[in-house]
Amino acid sequence: MTRSQVRILARPPEFFPSLSKEGLGEILKMLKYNPNLKDYSQKLRREMTESERKIWFKIRKRQIKGFLFFRQKPIGNHIVDFYCPKARLIIEIDGGQHYEADNEIADKKRDLELKGLGFQVIRFTNLEISNNIENVLENIYKILPNPPLFKGGNLNS
Template identity: 50%
Template sequence: MQPYNKNLKQPSRDLRNNMTDAEKRLWSKLRAKQILGLQFYRQKPLLNFIVDFYCPAANVVIECDGGQHFTDEGLEADRVRDETLAQLGLKVLRFDNGEVMREIDAVVEKIYLYCLKESPSCET
């Protein structure tokens, strides 16, 4: 189990109950072990962050990024966050909300290929 700030438990529950349209769309493809039999978690606290989706077996975090992520401040915050998560051995895959909404099959394919490479013992 990865370390996390226990004060983020309630905010993560709140986020699960108020997911964006893009997060809902991607979650419909990740839930119930649809990708290689892998378990994904949504709005998961890790360290001092709440990540959109997390798969421990593939050591991957998946983020759906809205417009705030493309400002100078947002890009810098994401860079720091990604580097911090990388220190735990996690890879962050980022997709903008528009990409998730318009090209969900391509997004799922990228996630599938990454997970296939990172967790060779999973179901194929």
């Protein structure tokens, strides 16, 4: 697989289609993170890169299949670029520094840790976002599960 293709590095164990807002809130409360990262994650939200901003304005407010995303979310000892709790999906945007040998190793280790927590991690490069954001969005769309067609249990009621 080439770097210009999306790399699916981990698969979540399941999708939670039946979660209410309360259930989603419970998942977010249970999501453990290093409290020392909170201030830095807020700073990162205020100072997004151009590529992060481009993706954020396309995925925020449930624009893809109705899924809610968070940006610069602390998870464990990491801050992930974008996080979708219902699909347990993490989207990472990689600039040039990610292709230095030490950073590639660190990214692989981080992805394995997140996979161990049950997350799916996908990565896109700044170049992919700049040159073909529609393809990036299409890949995200394909990875997200289809939401239920209706809520409730009975078509006849």
